[in-house]
Amino acid sequence: MEKKKFAVIGGGWSGIYALKYLLEEQLDARLYEREPNLGGVWLYKEAPGGVYRSTHVTSSKTFLHASDFPMAKEIAHFPKHDQVLAHLNSYADYFNLWSHMHFTCDVVKIEKGQDDQWRVRFRNDGREIVEVFDGVVIAVGQHQTANDLRHVEPLDQFTGTMSHSISYKEPDDALYCDKTILIVGGGETASDLAVELCRVARRIYMSIRGGQWFQERLTGDQPADIHFTKSLGFFGFYDNIWVRIGWSVLIRPFWGEGGTGIIEWKPRCRLFHGFINKSREVVHRVAQGIVIPKRAIASIKEKLVTFDGDGKPVHIDHILLCTGYIRSHPFLDENLEKEVDIKFLYQLIFPVNLPNLAFVGTARPVFGSIPSLAELQARRVAQIFSGRAFLPSPTNMSTWLSKYWKRHTQLYPFDARLRQLVNQFEYTELLADEAKVKPNLWRLFFSQPRKWYTIYFESPWTPFLFRMNTIESEDEKLAYARHVECIPRPDQPFGNYKQFIRSAIVCAY
Structure with a gap:
């Protein structure tokens, strides 16, 4: 039986992840990128688009590791764009992705074919090529068309x-x-x-x-975002006790309203609601x-x-x-563009009425990183496209979307343009649960309580969480070791969690 063939459109972080996980499912997958190299917006060019000369990441590399391929230790907490590009090249080397990538291939048109297949027309070196695929992953990112x-x-x-x-x-x-x-x-x-x-x-x-809202990027000489542990979501992801403590003990007294104290920039929304x-x-x-x-x-x-x-x-x-930017896909006709509007994307990935079409790199976190969300999206897409997992019926997906967008409007009342906004912890929990890659925390609580405590209260959120499960196999132990390497040093501000939590509770009450 002939292998099904899948196309990945876009050679940035999201597309590379999509290709890797489709290949991991033993599928015939090919990536198409219009530039002469991978990297997407992280490939510097003099023409408009992509990074500018001094661009550094704004989320620390703790949120940028791949779950099975950490960034090199010598890379700084907030790497420059050329370091990010080098990391992506290393990722492609390690997972043998190059032979599946096709560069200077500009997608002209994607249209529905027969039997749920897709016809994709490319322009390459002045020639137009048409190929038929059993599925397509669109991973062109969120920063292509200027608003x-x-x-x-x-x-x-x-x-x-x-x-x-x-x-x-x-x-x-x-x-x-x-x-x-x-x-x-x-x-x-x-x-x-x-x-x-x-x-x-x-x-x-x-x-x-x-x-x-503004947040200080550093505490001491370490990234501030590595102080967000899983316990932050223990009482909910938004207006919980830890958020109130952080607001009353740290933000308001040290940095003022909105994290700046600048009246002209005072946010309309509450913390984590924008x-x-x-x-x-x-x-x-x-x-x-x-x-x-x-x-x-x-x-x-x-x-x-x-x-x-x-x-x-x-x-x-x-x-x-x-x-900012607007979500746009010029290679789709007007009707298809309407069907792939983000309000019709189940889990921000799957168009309800378009089988075998998926999007990776669509979600933007309130804090955190797009790549860390994209990797889980890619794992989910690969499971679905391989037939190892299945989506609900269109009716059930539509019901889910109705509830999702109603709640989204309540959570983010002033960010109507950023429809893709999500909470890093909440969204990754959702995808990891669907993909069945969450660590089994209840089992760890009874079998390895010290590691359970470390994951919940001492260590930051990292992508390595979704390689652990019961921390019994060698690969799981390696993921755990990589995870604990990200724990803040105790000699830095807030590095000692026990002391910080006790002090915060005393100050709050």
């Missing part, structure tokens, strides 16, 4: 120069040098570029329409008077910009839009 608002009111009234961060590469550009710049957006790119442009611009204004910006260095520039915080834009007249709450307009030379 460019320059033609939207009131930005369309601006007569100065304007650009989107998708085209930004370095600060030494005539657009920025000795100019008064307005950065629009409250994400990590906006914060990083505000800091970077300070050295060449005359002045920087930064407008955040709905406020923004995206958390981990590039907090911009707050230091605000304190130095180099970056001027502003609320939403109220009006624009030529080069004069007025902000909410301000009566006096500000003269701006250049507006840099850090307004």
Whole structure:
């Protein structure tokens, strides 16, 4: 019997994971990437798109390890884009993926064929190639099509120069040098570029329409995100006792409302009910008077910009839009594009009415990393495509989606554009449970209580959790060893969990 054939579209982090796990299921899988090498947005190029020259990750590498292939120990906590690319190349080497990858293959069209198959048309070296696949994984990422608002009111009234961060590469550009710049957006790119442009611009204004939560990236010389243990979700993933303790003991007294104390950027939502910006260095520039915080834009007249709450307009030379990206698949026709809208993706992966089509890399965590979510998505897709697991009926998937989106609206009331927003712990628990790769914590509680305690209360969340189960086989023991290597050092702030928890409870009550 002829092997079924599967295509993976996109050679970034998500696509590489999808290819690896499809091959692991003994499927005939091929990856197609339009660039001449893997890496996706992490492959630096001078053309618009992808990383800029100084890009570093904003989540620590603890959240970037593959569950069975950790980043090298010599890589820094927050690696630069070239280190990420080197890691992805090493991953492809280790799992022998290169022979299954096809580069400079631009996908022109994906359309439904017969018997639930898919026809994919590529352009390669001036030639067009059509192939038929039994399944397709779309892993083109979340950062391909700019959410460019320059033609939207009131930005369309601006007569100065304007650009989107998708085209930004370095600060030494005539657009920025000795100019008064307005950065629009409250994400990590906006914060990083505000800091970077300070050295060449005359002045920087930064407008955040709905406020923004900020989190310090470090505690001591270690990443702050490694202090999020599984016990954080012991009483729920959102408004639990640990969140209240963290808010009352750490955030409000040390960093102020929203993690900054900046009134103009005060968030509308509660902690963990909106995206958390981990590039907090911009707050230091605000304190130095180099970056001027502003609320939403109220009006624009030529080069004069007025902000909410301000009566006096500000003269701006250049507006840099850090307004994110929109989900777009130009290789799908209009009808298919509607069917793959994220509101119709079961578990943010599977279109309800399109068998053998799946998406990897669709979820964005409130804190954490997209790759760590993408790996679990890829494992789930591979199980389904191989027939080792099955999806519910379309009716049951639709019922699940109805409940999911109702709750999502309640959890994230002010992030309507970020429909893909999820809680790192909650979403990975969901996928790991479906894929049957969760550690058996109840069994560990009775058979290996010390390790249970370490996993729940001493160690951070890591992808290695989903390689442990009962920690009895050699591979499981290796995963556990890798996991405990990520435990914060006790000589650092909050490194001693017992002492921290006792102090936090005393302070909170």
